[in-house]
Amino acid sequence: MQTRTGDIGSFVFERGNRGSLRRVLAVLVIVAALLLYVGGKVKIVQLGYQIEALEKEKRDLERENRALRIEAASLSSPARIEEIALKRLGMVRIAKENLIVVKQQPKAAQRAK
């Protein structure tokens, strides 16, 4: 049989070579299926890496959130606020002379007026 370089198409489609065509196609299908299978596995591993990275990011953010909550709680402690009020802002505790107690009369007495 003569082979013609540069003319694979007509070589393949010549009547006597249909059996070879089927064999090549079968191999291609099998290879494609195998590639799909392996590709799927690789994708799962890659997604696993992404999950791990996202989990780590989530843990880091949660950790940061908790640290900020602790810092907020510490900054709002009564001892600290009192020290700032007294020493930095110059505030003083209320003296009894500055207290005015306003007693509200019962509503019935108010209406009578």
Next chain:
Amino acid sequence: MDRRGRILLIVALIALGFALVAGRLVYLQVIDRADLAARAERQQQRVVKLESKRGTIFDRQERELAVSLEVESVYGVPSDMENPRQMAQQLSRILREDPKTLERRLSSDKHFVWISRKVEPGRAAKVKDLGSKDVGFRFESRRFYPKKALAGPVLGFTGMDNEGLEGLERTYDKELRGVNGWVLAEKDAVGRTVFPGGPGFQYRLPKAGNDIVLTIDEVIQHIADRELERAVTTARAKGGVCIVMDPGTGELLALSVASAHGRPAFNPNEPQQYRSGEWRNRGVTDVFEPGSIFKVVLAAAALEEKVVHPLEKIDCSAGSIKVADRVISDAHRNGVLTFTDVIADSSNVGTIKVALRLGKERFARYITAFGFGQKTGVDIPGEIPGLLKDRRLWSGVSIGSIAIGQEIGVTPIQMAAAYGVLANGGMLMKPYLVSRIVAQDGGAGKKFTPQPVGRAISKETCAKMSRMLQRVVATGTGKQAKPTGYSAAGKTGTAQKIDTLTGLYSKKEYVSSFVGFVPASSPKLVILVMVDTPEGDIYGGIVAAPVFRAVAEQSLAYLQVAPDDAGGGMLLVNR
């Protein structure tokens, strides 16, 4: 060989190569499969621990008092370390560890040693800046107390493995701790973790610890801490206790324990800096002879049994009274006093005369009804029941001694609960610190409600006692306890301590106390103040009463309780 033969030979060799590869594949994947799979599993799979978060402790307004946070622990790989001495020097400066101890650890032939656990983030960053490949980091959970020393002896602290060791951290360790989880993960050639997912994915999710909400109010606790510490420092005392309690429910709004003069208040962030006696909650673990503050028990019992009337005159002019073989004197000479004034002026003679009328059987019954001689059941570890002799073992002098608060040992929490009886109309309430447990997994949680223990006295007797104790504050030994704008009722105490060397009452060491409730017209708070061994002034009316006043004024203002007594400079306007 002709051309066809050569082609056949090449094809045969290629086929042989493929056959060998195929054969090897069959051998590896079929014959040796089980062994190789097991080795792969050991190398590639690992169980990753999912640490549960320890629950948070909140005050009654849901402000954080104890929180857990993941911080980095530093480890070393000594087997790979080239210069352990140099590394130890560098690390000891950053981590404040002993360089010799570090060098010893890093010079071993181990593959893993802890260098410092749960370090502060700033220090961990500095270690990372060293850029050493022989030092690694691992996250571990660490407990933080953001309010530092506030309620330190109440909260307690945890150990290195996050187990509760003292205080509420220990009592409620099971609820706070949670359950660790795990996941079976795979790791790749460079050690990255891959979670496989899909069918067969093995894991157990961690169960977070429950949160706990206390009855403690952070602001009232701070007020109590500050005022008590000021008094202990001024008096150069050995310590003190201040308890603020809601008499109607038994909820503890503050439980302050002051360290000895000159010692810092216990900060649970650094428990190793303190002696064990300094993190002990003296409000429940220590017993003291209460002295005159105990006279209210005798007074209430006598009024309830109607053996005396508040206005009945009692002759205290002798200045002393003999009970069995002991002579007990008054601190100062009194004349003929009403029973109300016997209590207001704290006359031992008058008190003992009434006690002898009551008799030991009835007196002992009321002592028990007020909760003495038994634990209150408050949720702090280490509570003791106090010291109370069985009445069958009382000597001839016991009735007189116990009536004036000697020959009996009480804890501060028992004393506060007893005054709660007088403030709430006669019911002994169980004091408690935890309001509710909040489940994290959608579970039911738990709520704690007030628990009455039993009725000690009637409402009528309570009303009489309140009037008598208001007299103590108005004209008696407790004048310095009167809070501006509020009525108050209470009793002073100046109790001699036992000299441990001689076994006799000391002439130098006293416990100064004041216990009472405010406002007397409609009690919202019971406040107990106890100062241990003050120097200089020793009287309860001088050392402890001012603390009561300061705590009462500030706490009632914070709680927005309207003043009920506008005297003393306060302007009262009717609108």
